[in-house]
Amino acid sequence: xxxxxxxxxxxxxxxxxxxxxxxxxxxxxxxxxxxxxxxxxxxxxxxxxxxxxxxxxxxxxxxxxxxxxxxxxxxxxxxxxxxxxxxxxxxxxxxxxxxxxxxxxxxxxxxxxx
Amino acid sequence: xxxxxxxxxxxxxxxxxxxxxxxxxxxxxxxxxxxxxxxxxxxxxxxxxxxxxxxxxxxxxxxxxxxxxxxxxxxxxxxxxxxxxxxxxxxxxxxxxxxxxxxxxxxxxxxxx
Numbered sequence: 001x002x003x004x005x006x007x008x009x010x011x012x013x014x015x016x017x018x019x020x021x022x023x024x025x026x027x028x029x030x031x032x033x034x035x036x037x038x039x040x041x042x043x044x045x046x047x048x049x050x051x052x053x054x055x056x057x058x059x060x061x062x063x064x065x066x067x068x069x070x071x072x073x074x075x076x077x078x079x080x081x082x083x084x085x086x087x088x089x090x091x092x093x094x095x096x097x098x099x100x101x102x103x104x105x106x107x108x109x110x111x112x113x114x
Numbered sequence: 115x116x117x118x119x120x121x122x123x124x125x126x127x128x129x130x131x132x133x134x135x136x137x138x139x140x141x142x143x144x145x146x147x148x149x150x151x152x153x154x155x156x157x158x159x160x161x162x163x164x165x166x167x168x169x170x171x172x173x174x175x176x177x178x179x180x181x182x183x184x185x186x187x188x189x190x191x192x193x194x195x196x197x198x199x200x201x202x203x204x205x206x207x208x209x210x211x212x213x214x215x216x217x218x219x220x221x222x223x224x225x226x227x
Binding site: 048102 | 118159
């Protein structure tokens with residue numbers, strides 16, 4: 001039983017480039033969440049998946065951000081035309097379902113946009 | 115919208131008790147949580163409390179919930195240097211059925227030997 005894994009652990013990119021961040025949730029967990037943590041701040045919700053559908057995308061900050069999930073498993077968060085304000089740690093979490101009380105978090109991907 | 119507020123910093127001596135406070139706005143939250151984040155590490159769920167409870171104790175941790183005042187606290191007894199970390203308060207978003215969490219900005223706990 002591995003936990004939630006994310007890759008890469010660190011990503012440095014130039015402003016204007018596209019990046020893809022990957023999340024592998026715990027096997028069998030149907031609910032998946034992406035959060036963003038800017039330096040010195042709490043986590044901000046980005047998007048929620050139930051299965052392969054995303055019924056709540058309300059936290060995505062702009063149309064440069066998108067995410068998908070396939071096979072009710074892996075999820076990819078894509079940021080197009082990255083900006084310096086996108087620099088943050090992006091965390092993924094999964095749970096057995098939306099009514100499960102515990103979200104299991106991955107270690108995060110630290111994104112630095114130069 | 116929903117909001118969670120915490121004080122930013124707390125410093126205690128080893129062996130003392132630490133109390134970290136949090137206020138929230140969403141009265142329909144089902145669960146309230148305390149997470150711990152150590153430098154360079156992910157988030158670890160410390161404890162949680164169901165909204166119809168007033169208190170929960172788990173070894174050195176005591177959570178108190180005052181629903182009337184929308185106030186949540188975490189008490190760590192006999193604080194150790196290994197407890198130094200950032201502590202996040204979070205509430206489940208009661209207005210949606212997604213289970214998403216709303217986090218405070220975190221309280222940095224410094225434990226001096």
